[in-house]
Amino acid sequence: MTTIDVRNGRLSQERLDLNFSDSHPPLEPGNALVEANRCYFCYDAPCIEACPTSIDIPSFIRKISTGNLKGSAKDILSQNIMGGMCARVCPTETLCEGACVRETQDHQPVRIGELQRYATDSFIESGETFFERAESSGKKIAVVGGGPAGLSCAHRLAVLGHQAVVFEAREKLSGLNEYGIAPYKTVNDFAQLEVDYILKIGGIEVRTNQKLGHDVKLDNLRKQFDAVFLSVGLGDANSLGLENEEIAGVYDAIETIAELRQSENLAELSVGRRVVVIGGGSTAIDIAVESKKLGAEDVTMVYRRGPEQMNATWKEQEFAQTNGVQVKHWLSPKKLKSENGHVSGIEFECTELNHEGKLSVTGEVRSMEVDVVFKAIGQTLDNSLDSDDEMPKTRAGKFAVNAKYETTLPGVWAGGDCINSGEDLTVQAVEDGKQAAISIHRKLSQT
Amino acid sequence: MADLSCNVGGIKAPNPFWLASAPPTDKLYNVERAFRAGWGGVVWKTLGLDPPIVNVSSRYGAVHYNGQRMMGLNNLELITDRPLEVNLKEIKQVKKDWPDRAVVVSLMVPCNEKDWKYIIPKIEDTGCDGVELNFGCPHGMSERGMGAAVGQVPEYVEMVTRWVKESSDLPCLVKLTPNVTDIRKVAHAAKAGGGDGVALINTVTSIVSVDLDQMAPEPTIDGKGSHGGYCGPAVKPIALHMVTEISKDPETQHMPISGIGGISNWRDAAEFIAMGASSVQVCTAAMHYGFKIVDDMIDGLNNWMDEKGYANLEDFRRMAVPNVTEWQFLNLKYDVKARIDESTCIHCGLCHISCEDASHQAIREIKDNGGRSFEVIDEECVGCNLCMFACPVPDCISMERVDSGTEYQNWTTHPNNPMRVEDN
Ligand SMILES: Cc1cc2nc3c(=O)[nH]c(=O)nc-3n(C[C@H](O)[C@H](O)[C@H](O)COP(=O)(O)OP(=O)(O)OC[C@H]3O[C@@H](n4cnc5c(N)ncnc54)[C@H](O)[C@@H]3O)c2cc1C
Ligand SMILES: Cc1cc2nc3c(=O)[nH]c(=O)nc-3n(C[C@H](O)[C@H](O)[C@H](O)COP(=O)(O)O)c2cc1C
Ligand code: SF4
Ligand code: SF4
Ligand code: SF4
Numbered sequence: 001m002t003t004i005d006v007r008n009g010r011l012s013q014e015r016l017d018l019n020f021s022d023s024h025p026p027l028e029p030g031n032a033l034v035e036a037n038r039c040y041f042c043y044d045a046p047c048i049e050a051c052p053t054s055i056d057i058p059s060f061i062r063k064i065s066t067g068n069l070k071g072s073a074k075d076i077l078s079q080n081i082m083g084g085m086c087a088r089v090c091p092t093e094t095l096c097e098g099a100c101v102r103e104t105q106d107h108q109p110v111r112i113g114e115l116q117r118y119a120t121d122s123f124i125e126s127g128e129t130f131f132e133r134a135e136s137s138g139k140k141i142a143v144v145g146g147g148p149a150g151l152s153c154a155h156r157l158a159v160l161g162h163q164a165v166v167f168e169a170r171e172k173l174s175g176l177n178e179y180g181i182a183p184y185k186t187v188n189d190f191a192q193l194e195v196d197y198i199l200k201i202g203g204i205e206v207r208t209n210q211k212l213g214h215d216v217k218l219d220n221l222r223k224q225f226d227a228v229f230l231s232v233g234l235g236d237a238n239s240l241g242l243e244n245e246e247i248a249g250v251y252d253a254i255e256t257i258a259e260l261r262q263s264e265n266l267a268e269l270s271v272g273r274r275v276v277v278i279g280g281g282s283t284a285i286d287i288a289v290e291s292k293k294l295g296a297e298d299v300t301m302v303y304r305r306g307p308e309q310m311n312a313t314w315k316e317q318e319f320a321q322t323n324g325v326q327v328k329h330w331l332s333p334k335k336l337k338s339e340n341g342h343v344s345g346i347e348f349e350c351t352e353l354n355h356e357g358k359l360s361v362t363g364e365v366r367s368m369e370v371d372v373v374f375k376a377i378g379q380t381l382d383n384s385l386d387s388d389d390e391m392p393k394t395r396a397g398k399f400a401v402n403a404k405y406e407t408t409l410p411g412v413w414a415g416g417d418c419i420n421s422g423e424d425l426t427v428q429a430v431e432d433g434k435q436a437a438i439s440i441h442r443k444l445s446q447t
Numbered sequence: 448m449a450d451l452s453c454n455v456g457g458i459k460a461p462n463p464f465w466l467a468s469a470p471p472t473d474k475l476y477n478v479e480r481a482f483r484a485g486w487g488g489v490v491w492k493t494l495g496l497d498p499p500i501v502n503v504s505s506r507y508g509a510v511h512y513n514g515q516r517m518m519g520l521n522n523l524e525l526i527t528d529r530p531l532e533v534n535l536k537e538i539k540q541v542k543k544d545w546p547d548r549a550v551v552v553s554l555m556v557p558c559n560e561k562d563w564k565y566i567i568p569k570i571e572d573t574g575c576d577g578v579e580l581n582f583g584c585p586h587g588m589s590e591r592g593m594g595a596a597v598g599q600v601p602e603y604v605e606m607v608t609r610w611v612k613e614s615s616d617l618p619c620l621v622k623l624t625p626n627v628t629d630i631r632k633v634a635h636a637a638k639a640g641g642g643d644g645v646a647l648i649n650t651v652t653s654i655v656s657v658d659l660d661q662m663a664p665e666p667t668i669d670g671k672g673s674h675g676g677y678c679g680p681a682v683k684p685i686a687l688h689m690v691t692e693i694s695k696d697p698e699t700q701h702m703p704i705s706g707i708g709g710i711s712n713w714r715d716a717a718e719f720i721a722m723g724a725s726s727v728q729v730c731t732a733a734m735h736y737g738f739k740i741v742d743d744m745i746d747g748l749n750n751w752m753d754e755k756g757y758a759n760l761e762d763f764r765r766m767a768v769p770n771v772t773e774w775q776f777l778n779l780k781y782d783v784k785a786r787i788d789e790s791t792c793i794h795c796g797l798c799h800i801s802c803e804d805a806s807h808q809a810i811r812e813i814k815d816n817g818g819r820s821f822e823v824i825d826e827e828c829v830g831c832n833l834c835m836f837a838c839p840v841p842d843c844i845s846m847e848r849v850d851s852g853t854e855y856q857n858w859t860t861h862p863n864n865p866m867r868v869e870d871n
Binding site: 033034037038040041042043044045046065101102104105 | 839840
């Protein structure tokens with residue numbers, strides 16, 4: 001008979017503060033200069049191509065090296081209005097830095113992300129902006145969902161002279177930047193700082209606590225606005241499909257992370273002593289590391305395939321491991337055990353790839369004792385959006401769009417995690433929003 | 448082990464690495480440390496008549512390039528600011544304690560015979576190995592009719608050198624300022640005056656930077672700045688050129704030279720010696736890194752000489768001089784083309800854009816399924832070397848000789864030359 005151990009206050013306040021401080025502290029001016037000087041100023045640079053928002057990286061880095069920080073920030077923000085957040089959260093190892101020629105040369109890419117943060121931080125803090133709005137077009141666009149995709153779209157629309165109205169279900173803007181991203185990547189309330197910066201352009205009206213399908217209806221929006229942009233992200237979490245998944249101690253990682261992000265006092269959060277995380281993506285990495293940082297003793301991430309198939313990048317896997325997370329592969333959850341209605345153990349089947357290259361079970365079984373299980377196996381479109389309104393058609397579980405970000409419904413565009421544009425990343429959402437705004441602008445300018 | 452000993456116009460030292468007249472040779476304390484570190488000689492910080500001059504606070508300016516500190520250094524410093532007697536006493540002591548090292552005393556006194564003839568016996572009395580006449584300081588002193596102003600007038604150089612040689616048998620090196628149009632004229636004068644050798648270069652007149660807030664040159668002294676003397680790695684090409692000019696000139700080709708200017712390591716030193724220098728002097732590198740750098744200078748030169756089979760400095764001194772010719776005699780049939788080593792290329796595109804925007808559009812970018820590569824178009828490549836220098840990967844671009852190697856034609860006989868002479 002085991003005793004379930006879930007409680008708060010496992011670590012001292014001091015320890016918590018340290019654990020949740022900036023995981024990559026900002027560059028000092030001297031280091032920034034040295035790093036900037038490592039850039040070769042490549043022609044037709046491969047890093048630009050690898051950035052979903054096509055920031056002119058050699059240009060902004062050169063401007064850092066000449067002390068033209070304002071020009072540098074402008075190069076970044078004019079392509080990516082969330083250049084500050086992206087500098088903190090982009091998996092640069094698979095994006096710009098992965099393509100940097102210095103990665104090819106000596107496995108030491110220019111630290112583009114950190115330089116980007118260096119350039120944008122000082123500018124955003126200065127409170128200045130260089131964006132100017134074009135003459136008013138008189139057009140009004142509804143943006144549904146105030147995450148990275150929605151805000152990026154609204155901002156670009158405002159620049160182009162349109163009026164944007166953002167309908168956001170939650171209390172705060174910024175989507176997963178505020179409710180999802182790991183806290184040690186974005187300390188000091190940076191998400192809201194960035195929102196303030198973005199809204200400063202003017203021409204963006206924000207209506208929070210307005211949920212599509214609940215408080216507002218798509219049909220009405222289509223009638224009242226010249227265009228609608230859907231950027232609702234992915235509202236539902238996948239389930240394991242096990243019998244008693246609803247028992248206490250089994251949680252959606254996303255929900256717990258949102259609680260963590262909104263918590264005023266981390267010491268009050270309940271943490272299991274032995275934590276199992278199921279999944280192989282960045283959300284799984286995050287909840288595992290966060291649990292560890294909150295004081296869990298044993299954190300085990302369990303994935304049903306091998307390290308190469310994980311969605312988490314090699315760097316994220318390394319980060320989890322250096323933070324004391326144990327990673328186990330080739331195990332698929334089979335059964336949850338419980339005591340008095342609370343999870344107490346979990347059983348896995350061993351898996352392998354069979355000769356056809358398909359995942360199959362070997363017949364062997366492993367079991368672990370646990371206090372808390374997190375599910376982090378992906379999200380899907382929120383199915384409560386489906387009111388009696390006509391909704392755009394979906395493809396592979398997300399809104400289907402064409403190259404111009406148009407959905408199957410006339411006058412309705414979509415972007416961000418709720419479409420299949422690229423990876424589900426902040427930077428991709430920002431690009432989607434920007435391109436959709438440009439597409440909407442073109443369409444509205446024709447009429 | 449090669450023999451590194453040197454002899455510059457009668458001044459002998461166990462190795463050719465001397466500290467130039469400057470702050471590192473300002474006093475006994477530094478010079479002792481330098482000798483302990485292994486330096487073959489010092490040229491004492493320039494002495495003058497009492498009362499000593501005073502220096503300003505905030506004396507140096509610097510050029511940093513691409514993260515590299517002190518590519519060039521500039522200074523507003525004058526000659527020694529210590530009383531003559533103090534210096535003389537210390538020089539005497541040092542020479543006594545370090546008899547095998549070269550101790551040369553640099554001098555700058557007003558341009559009249561009385562003053563020079565007054566100071567020389569005092570210098571002789573220290574037991575030093577020679578004097579170096581400082582005609583090269585481009586700031587402060589020249590305004591008083593000393594230093595560069597004298598150094599720029601060949602007649603004065605000859606006259607002062609003669610006064611010195613008349614009053615003493617001490618070997619006498621004349622230090623030349625680079626702030627002249629033709630360095631050879633001043634070297635001729637030094638020879639005519641009886642100088643035993645030349646030392647060059649002193650610092651180059653310069654303004655290194657402007658403080659854009661104060662709107663004043665740097666270093667800025669209470670809102671104002673002035674012309675300073677520039678030295679360090681940035682001036683090496685200028686110094687090497689001037690040394691070569693003197694080595695080539697029929698009148699001065701056998702004059703001993705102490706090479707100075709941007710020398711930072713044994714390789715730089717070997718280059719100066721190959722161009723005719725008998726010793727080299729170092730200032731900025733020692734000011735940047737301290738005296739210990741001489742260890743690698745000695746060691747590196749030794750190893751390189753052993754490898755090449757040079758037993759002593761004379762074995763390779765002046766060896767590069769005959770290969771310096773005038774442009775009109777260069778072989779116009781010689782032809783090289785850029786070659787890119789695809790196995791080390793990192794696809795940065797710098798070769799392409801440098802050639803495309805600034806040379807002969809001879810490197811093509813080829814995009815193929817996601818990747819790209821770069822290809823030299825031989826017909827367009829003129830062999831300018833630009834791409835090779837732009838390429839950040841060492842040895843990735845090399846220049847390959849493509850002509851037959853047997854033909855020779857220079858400009859003097861070229862059909863395009865209206866002044867050509869007939870080939871014979
Ligand atoms: C735990 C976690 C960690 C992550 N870490 C990283 C990372 O480190 N780096 C990275 O690049 N990416 C990361 N991501 C992914 C990244 O956060 C998303 O790709 C990005 O936020 C997508 O932006 P979006 O605007 O499409 O969606 P969201 O950020 O989800 O924003 C959608 C917005 O719409 C609102 N909304 C939803 N439904 C409705 C409705 N019916 N009516 C009105 N409003 C609605 C939501 O409240 C939200 O504000 C992470 C994701 C998660 C879950
Ligand atoms: C701070 C400073 C002071 C100098 N003072 C003198 C001097 O008093 N007399 C002199 O002949 N040269 C003086 N020089 C010039 C150096 O001796 C030397 O010629 C010059 O710096 C070039 O050598 P480098 O490139 O190794 O520094 C001085 C140079 C510096 C940097
Ligand atoms: S690839 Fe690397 S070196 Fe080249 S421009 Fe981009 S950051 Fe600079
Ligand atoms: S050597 Fe000069 S001309 Fe030839 S490819 Fe290189 S840059 Fe172009
Ligand atoms: S400059 Fe050098 S590394 Fe860069 S593309 Fe050309 S050959 Fe390759």
